[in-house]
Amino acid sequence: MLEIKDVYKVFNAGTVNEKIALSGLNLTLADGDFVTVIGGNGAGKSTMLNMISGVYPCDEGQIVLDGKDITSMKEHRRAKYLGRVFQDPMMGTAATMSIEENLAMAYRRTRHRGLAWGVSRPEKSTYKELVASLGLGLENRMTTKVGLLSGGQRQAITLLMATIQKPKMLLLDEHTAALDPKTAAKVLEITDEIVKNDSLTTMMITHNMKDALRLGNRLVMMHEGRIIFDVSGEEKAKLDVPDLLKMFEKASGGEFANDRMLLA
Amino acid sequence: MFEAFIDSQPGSIALGIIWGIMAIGVYITYKVLDIADLTVDGSFSTGGAVLVVCVTSGMNIWLAMLLAFISGCLAGLVTAIFHTKFGIPAILAGILTQLALYSINLRILGGMANLPISFRKYNLLLTLSDIPKSLIMGGIFTVALIAILYWFFGTEIGHSLRATGCNQTMSRANGVNTNVAKTIGIVLSNGIVALSGALLAQYNGYADINMGRGAIVIGLAAVIIGEVVFGKIFRNFALKLLSVVIGGVAYYFFINLVLTLGLPANDLKLLQAVIVAVFLGIPYWKNSITKGKHKIKKENKGGVINA
Numbered sequence: 166m167l168e169i170k171d172v173y174k175v176f177n178a179g180t181v182n183e184k185i186a187l188s189g190l191n192l193t194l195a196d197g198d199f200v201t202v203i204g205g206n207g208a209g210k211s212t213m214l215n216m217i218s219g220v221y222p223c224d225e226g227q228i229v230l231d232g233k234d235i236t237s238m239k240e241h242r243r244a245k246y247l248g249r250v251f252q253d254p255m256m257g258t259a260a261t262m263s264i265e266e267n268l269a270m271a272y273r274r275t276r277h278r279g280l281a282w283g284v285s286r287p288e289k290s291t292y293k294e295l296v297a298s299l300g301l302g303l304e305n306r307m308t309t310k311v312g313l314l315s316g317g318q319r320q321a322i323t324l325l326m327a328t329i330q331k332p333k334m335l336l337l338d339e340h341t342a343a344l345d346p347k348t349a350a351k352v353l354e355i356t357d358e359i360v361k362n363d364s365l366t367t368m369m370i371t372h373n374m375k376d377a378l379r380l381g382n383r384l385v386m387m388h389e390g391r392i393i394f395d396v397s398g399e400e401k402a403k404l405d406v407p408d409l410l411k412m413f414e415k416a417s418g419g420e421f422a423n424d425r426m427l428l429a
Numbered sequence: 430m431f432e433a434f435i436d437s438q439p440g441s442i443a444l445g446i447i448w449g450i451m452a453i454g455v456y457i458t459y460k461v462l463d464i465a466d467l468t469v470d471g472s473f474s475t476g477g478a479v480l481v482v483c484v485t486s487g488m489n490i491w492l493a494m495l496l497a498f499i500s501g502c503l504a505g506l507v508t509a510i511f512h513t514k515f516g517i518p519a520i521l522a523g524i525l526t527q528l529a530l531y532s533i534n535l536r537i538l539g540g541m542a543n544l545p546i547s548f549r550k551y552n553l554l555l556t557l558s559d560i561p562k563s564l565i566m567g568g569i570f571t572v573a574l575i576a577i578l579y580w581f582f583g584t585e586i587g588h589s590l591r592a593t594g595c596n597q598t599m600s601r602a603n604g605v606n607t608n609v610a611k612t613i614g615i616v617l618s619n620g621i622v623a624l625s626g627a628l629l630a631q632y633n634g635y636a637d638i639n640m641g642r643g644a645i646v647i648g649l650a651a652v653i654i655g656e657v658v659f660g661k662i663f664r665n666f667a668l669k670l671l672s673v674v675i676g677g678v679a680y681y682f683f684i685n686l687v688l689t690l691g692l693p694a695n696d697l698k699l700l701q702a703v704i705v706a707v708f709l710g711i712p713y714w715k716n717s718i719t720k721g722k723h724k725i726k727k728e729n730k731g732g733v734i735n736a
């Protein structure tokens with residue numbers, strides 16, 4: 166499904182601010198994998214998702230999605246294949262557009278845009294049902310500007326947008342980090358439901374190790390721009406948080422690890 | 430003195446409408462795309478120059494209007510290319526095109542700074558010697574333009590422009606080529622601005638190399654006045670565009686008033702700049718007050734989120 170082959174990314178190369186964000190990253194995902202990604206601050210997790218989405222070009226290496234080399238494909242073209250939810254609830258939606266207009270934008274992610282109506286009448290009722298399925302009561306506010314919604318509500322709408330056209334991959338970058346615990350739990354629950362229903366190939370970055378263990382069929386840990394630990398299936402199901410900390414310590418070369426390093 | 434002011438009202442309404450149409454062009458870049466495009470000072474004159482040259486060489490007035498519109502579109506295209514292909518910040522890209530247009534406009538005008546067009550000789554759409562006709566024409570143009578734009582911004586492409594102006598990350602994540610969206614917006618905006626320049630040249634009876642100087646400021650004034658006065662009551666996009674034109678009329682009413690009250694005409698641009706600066710400042714000042722409050726709230730909450 167997804168193959169990341171030996172990808173390097175250096176920011177501000179040749180300056181004092183040079184930062185090697187990805188250093189020979191390799192990762193292969195199978196169809197339907199739900200991978201949780203953990204790692205300390207600056208480990209390169211967001212950069213990995215940004216490289217998959219085409220926000221930055223690769224310095225070296227190759228990214229292949231569903232047999233297609235997308236390494237040099239422009240960000241807006243890759244959007245056809247990818248659903249994305251960001252850490253910042255403001256990023257995934259257009260604040261000055263209504264809920265239904267935002268969904269209509271997402272619905273056209275895979276299509277050519279022309280001079281047809283931006284939101285057609287039959288679409289509106291479909292969107293209403295879809296939004297009702299979130300169980301947040303937003304179905305009666307379809308023409309409300311998204312900018313007036315709370316962070317959690319916006320994140321839930323972004324999640325719908327990311328999956329309204331079934332993406333080849335769903336990329337979630339700490340998408341519940343900015344929400345209060347209760348809302349975060351709700352959004353996570355919706356996420357799990359959508360991923361299961363559509364059996365989406367998913368990558369979810371999180372700093373919550375319990376979530377990382379509880380959700381998905383596979384877990385990878387990143388450190389200094391590389392995957393240092395990769396576990397799936399039965400093996401993953403048996404892990405607990407102290408195990409993860411030990412793994413981190415071993416894999417990162419005996420570096421002192423505590424939960425703050427991973428959770429921070 | 431006051432009677433003279435009253436007498437000159439129809440004329441300043443006509444002028445206000447013409448500049449209001451220009452301001453609709455500014456609205457597209459400044460409000461929808463969130464780009465301050467300074468090309469308009471040049472493309473406004475381009476529109477006027479193209480119209481006068483075409484009509485005086487015997488072309489049909491409507492065809493000349495179309496060419497004026499297209500000339501503005503081309504000017505916008507140059508700015509859009511500077512911005513999206515050369516990576517030049519939008520403001521600077523606009524300034525560069527504006528500068529280049531000065532030479533180009535002079536060439537269009539055949540090296541003259543000013544080219545007359547007589548309403549007696551040519552069949553013009555509007556002229557200051559027939560103000561009722563000019564008001565009707567201005568009104569028709571305004572309504573037609575608003576109707577077309579209302580339709581356009583409801584289409585898929587229109588939506589992608591609105592999204593791009595609001596959130597580029599979201600737009601790209603949803604498959605919008607934001608560079609193309611910006612280009613369409615800047616091109617359309619300058620086409621409308623040039624159309625307005627073509628109307629003003631007919632109204633005044635001449636095209637002038639400097640007729641567009643300060644156009645961006647007048648456009649912003651109309652946009653902001655329209656927003657301040659009608660922002661709360663006009664939610665619909667068509668009504669918002671209408672409020673821009675009304676803003677243009679209100680602006681000319683005000684300018685006419687201060688001139689009647691004895692402001693030297695030479696000080697007009699100074700006054701314009703001050704008015705626009707203050708009006709642009711108001712939302713910022715309001716914001717910084719409410720932000721101050723917001724910060725306190727956020728800090729209180731922060732503890733819970735991080736816990």
Ligand SMILES: Nc1ncnc2c1ncn2[C@@H]1O[C@H](COP(=O)(O)OP(=O)(O)OP(=O)(O)O)[C@@H](O)[C@H]1O
Nearest residue numbers: 176177184185186205206207208209210211212213
């Ligand atoms: N656009 C950028 N310009 C310069 N440096 C960057 C940029 N994006 C990321 N970096 C750097 O690359 C490194 C990896 O960053 P990245 O955001 O991928 O980390 P992360 O694992 O997502 O961390 P966090 O858990 O804090 O989100 C960091 O050192 C960061 O400072």
Ligand SMILES: [Mg+2]
Nearest residue numbers: 210211212338
């Ligand atoms: Mg990150």
